[in-house]
Amino acid sequence: MLTYTLKRAGLAVIITAISLMLLISMIQLIPGDPAAVLLGPLASPEMREMFRQQMGLDQPAVIQIVRFFGRVLTGDLGTDVLTNRSVLVTVMEQLPFTLALVAASIGWSALLGIPLGCFAAIYRGSLADRIVGILSVSSIALPAFVVAVYGLLLFSVRLGWFPTIGAGDSGAPLDQLHHLVLPSLAVGLGWVGYLARMVRASMLEVLTENHIRMARAFGLPERTITYRYALKIAIIPTVVVLGMGVGNMISSAVFAEIVFARPGVGKLIFDAISTRNYPVVMGAVMITTGFYVLCTLAADLIAAGLDPRVRSTL
Numbered sequence: 175m176l177t178y179t180l181k182r183a184g185l186a187v188i189i190t191a192i193s194l195m196l197l198i199s200m201i202q203l204i205p206g207d208p209a210a211v212l213l214g215p216l217a218s219p220e221m222r223e224m225f226r227q228q229m230g231l232d233q234p235a236v237i238q239i240v241r242f243f244g245r246v247l248t249g250d251l252g253t254d255v256l257t258n259r260s261v262l263v264t265v266m267e268q269l270p271f272t273l274a275l276v277a278a279s280i281g282w283s284a285l286l287g288i289p290l291g292c293f294a295a296i297y298r299g300s301l302a303d304r305i306v307g308i309l310s311v312s313s314i315a316l317p318a319f320v321v322a323v324y325g326l327l328l329f330s331v332r333l334g335w336f337p338t339i340g341a342g343d344s345g346a347p348l349d350q351l352h353h354l355v356l357p358s359l360a361v362g363l364g365w366v367g368y369l370a371r372m373v374r375a376s377m378l379e380v381l382t383e384n385h386i387r388m389a390r391a392f393g394l395p396e397r398t399i400t401y402r403y404a405l406k407i408a409i410i411p412t413v414v415v416l417g418m419g420v421g422n423m424i425s426s427a428v429f430a431e432i433v434f435a436r437p438g439v440g441k442l443i444f445d446a447i448s449t450r451n452y453p454v455v456m457g458a459v460m461i462t463t464g465f466y467v468l469c470t471l472a473a474d475l476i477a478a479g480l481d482p483r484v485r486s487t488l
């Protein structure tokens with residue numbers, strides 16, 4: 175297990191470095207002059223050139239990549255060109271809002287999707303299985319921004335059950351949870367159906383294996399077989415997918431944060447791209463990429479702990 179952990183950790187570092195290199199390369203391809211956008215049309219050519227030198231945009235992409243990694247190793251992610259604040263401080267102020275949204279979305283979608291998948295597998299071919307299948311496919315087909323817009327119009331504007339914008343008062347946890355309901359619904363609804371379909375398929379496969387037949391032959395209760403033996407193995411692909419799904423949820427959180435005017439890293443990146451605030455873009459994406467890689471690493475280690483056969487796959 176230690177060897178597998180070290181290999182996965184090394185691969186995670188490599189993936190993070192490659193992702194950041196691709197990010198900086200793609201930033202170079204974004205149309206528009208950041209100096210013209212940030213300084214305005216009245217800025218002189220000399221001011222724009224000085225600004226490019228301060229941001230390091232006058233250097234080749236390779237030099238920019240090396241300098242950025244050098245600053246990262248010292249814990250410096252740069253300075254926000256609009257507010258003159260540390261990028262690390264700016265991102266860390268917004269990160270808890272996004273993490274709360276992602277955690278709530280993963281939590282309620284897993285608590286609903288996994289039991290639905292087990293239920294559909296146990297009653298395979300029944301009317302209940304067909305209903306779960308239809309609802310699962312329907313939820314997967316709904317984009318997050320569509321759920322966010324219609325959820326806002328129905329539950330906030332028309333019914334008035336939930337607040338329309340913001341994240342709630344910082345000193346009121348219940349108010350924050352109240353503001354979190356609709357955004358987490360928009361981000362996590364599609365994952366309910368996805369997890370239900372994945373758990374159902376895994377359960378159907380595991381329930382036909384020899385050790386499950388042996389347990390039935392010994393007369394163990396069906397509930398014990400399902401939840402103690404079959405689910406432990408069937409849940410492994412779901413754990414791995416949930417780890418990778420964090421990245422997808424962060425991207426979906428961008429729409430939820432914009433629609434509900436909710437603070438977060440997604441909205442911060444969107445605003446930074448709009449203003450060509452490259453230091454904030456690179457710092458925020460680096461932190462979210464690192465978080466995504468850590469979640470994937472944790473999911474792989476959990477899967478390896480549940481099933482020793484996974485350790486031989488790397």
